[in-house]
Amino acid sequence: MNAKHLKLAVLMLIILAAGAAGGYWWANHAQISPGPAMTTSSQAPAERKPLYWYDPMVPQQHFDKPGKSPFMDMALVPKYADDSGNKAEAGSVKIDPRVVQNLGMRTASVTRGNLTPKLEATGVLAFNERDVSIVQARAAGFVERVFARAPGDVVAAGSPLVSLLVPEWSGAQQEFLVLKKSGDAGLMDVARQRMQVLGMPSQLIQQVERSGVPHPVVTVSFPMSGVIRELDVRAGMTVTSGQTLAKVNGLGTVWLDVAVPEALAQQIQVGQSAQARLPALPGEVIQGRVTDILPEANLDTRTLKVRVELPNKHGHLRPGLTAQVQLAESDKQSMLLVPTEAIIRTGKGAMVMVAESGGHYRPVEVQTGAEAGGQTAVLNGLSEGQKVVTSGQFLIDSDASLQGIFAAADAPDTSTGAAPAPAPAPVALHEAEGRIISFGKGEVTIASGPLMGMPAMTMDFALARPQLVQGIKVGDKVRIGERQTDSSLVIERLEKIGGTK
Structure with missing residues (x-):
């Protein structure tokens, strides 16, 4: 390498070293002194108090x-x-999306469809009192034998009950046999008629005529199959003509006595179909029909007794068993439907919270109709496709009240061109008196009197609104108004009626 090339290489090394040193200095300086844009982006937003x-x-x-x-x-x-x-927005409140998420608020759409109103109540099975047979003595006599029978036994038609010795029949039979030997047909007819008047069965008369010997001892049998309800005969006793020996009740059909709230009595008709489900027969549904609506109401439970007749083909339905009965009539008219849990019951009627765009919610008065399967018919106040709040609506209602926003009726639904719907029937509640035992989260324990045909008992009731328990304490005597849902008994009205016990 000559001197010229050596000087050029040294010059290149000096330039490279200077460039590296300059880059290192600039990097350190940039980290220590950030620009205005970086300083602005790192500022935290002010926290609301x-x-x-x-x-x-x-x-x-x-x-x-x-x-x-x-x-x-x-x-x-x-x-x-x-x-x-x-x-x-006028008439609405705005809820922070974070509050909506934390409270787990849910909404549902207003839909149009058919509703099948269902009335569910509790009933108790009883004997069919129209299917009864009375066994009586046709003549005075003596009981020679009583077959092994007792009240409650199930017997078949034709089964023997007792053997009776009837002295009066013995004399009439002997007289008939004497006239038979004489060959006088006219006198024989007179003697035969006399035996019939004395109450002798035609089978016994034919037996005497065929055998040619008297039969003073007759066996009395059950005329129908069923269960022995009464048995008033013992061996050796004397019976008189017309005396009742036994009472038999058929088991081919049974009655289901159902307690229906008086406010729903107009929905029940004789001949209406019914479905019964028994705890004793899980999974089995028995079809029956309404045969009677008894005229007298129960003053304690304010219910009417509706009698449903059920077939008892296999004999599994036993009087005394309880059953849940469902009476349903399909309503073919299309109507607006909302989930029942979206309805807020007030002292003046009912309302819902309508969810609108931008996180706004508006209280709206509605007219409600029948309820079935967790759905409630809305007769006026909503339109198809609107969103209603089904969970957390009470919080929104409280916030609206704080801001002076109250429910107002929307324009009636005219999408079908139909005339405005008539006012709905009042919400039917089962009523009873009781005493407050304790309070829980969203529920109250009450020692209740007779309710829905059931005896007095202590049980937990869900509260439709927490405000119901305000001013009420443990030990207070109250009157409750409750409705039955698919999962529990919900108190819609709770009134204090007296002092503590």
Whole structure:
């Protein structure tokens, strides 16, 4: 390598070293002094401060710090100064999406379809009192033998009951046989008629005529199959003409006596079909029909007794067993339907929370109709396709009340061109009196009197609204109004009626 090439290589090394040193300095300087854009993006948003905390079920009570509500088993909800902006749309409130998610609020669409109203009640099986046979003595006599029978035994038609010695029949039979030997047909007819007048069965008369000997001892048999309800005869006793020896009740059909609330009596008709399910026969559905609606109501339970006749082909239906009966009539008219859990019952009627766009919710008054299968017919107030809140609607209602927003009736549904629907029938509730035992989360334990045809008992009832228990304490005597759902008994009305016990 000559001197010229050596100088050029040294110059290149110097330039490379200077460039590396400059890059290292610039990198360190950039890390220490970030630009204005980076400084702006790292700033944290300002945190909102609550004005106070409150219980949505008791919104008028304010608390200065978070915690658990002293009224209900739930956490207090914060109230912010800018929550007044929730009234951005007239007649509606806006709920923060985070609150919606935390509370697990659910919505459902208003649909159109057919509703099959179903009335479910409890009943008790009883004997069919129209299927009864009385066994009586046709003449005075003496009991020579009683066959092995006892009340409650199931017997077949023609089974023997007792053997009776009838002296009066013995004399008439001997007279008939004497006239038979004489060959006088006219006198024989007179003697035969005399035996019939004395109550002698035609089979016995024919037997005497064929055998030619008297039969003073006659065996009395059961005229029909069934169960012996009464047995009033013993060996050696004397019986008189017309005396009742036994009573037999048929088992081909049985009665199911059902307690129906008086407000629903107009929905029941004689001849209406019914379905019965018995705990003693799980999985089996027995078809029957309504035969009678008894005219007298039960004053304690305010129910009417409806009699349903059920077939008893295999003899498994035994009087005294309980059963759940369902009476249903399909309504072929198309109507608007919403989940029953979306309905909020008020003192003046019913309302729902309609979910709108942008997180807005609006209370709307509705007219409700029949209820079946977890669905309630809406006669007026909603339109098909609207969204209604099915879970958490009470919190929204409380927030709306705080802001002075109350339910209003929407325009009636005119999508079918039909005239406005008539006012709905009142919601039928089963009523009884009882005493408060304890309170639970969303439920209350009551020592209830007779209810829905069932005897007095202590049981848990779900509360339709937590506000029902305000002003009521353990030991208070109350009157309850409840409705039966698929899973429980729900109290819709709870009134204090007296002092504690």
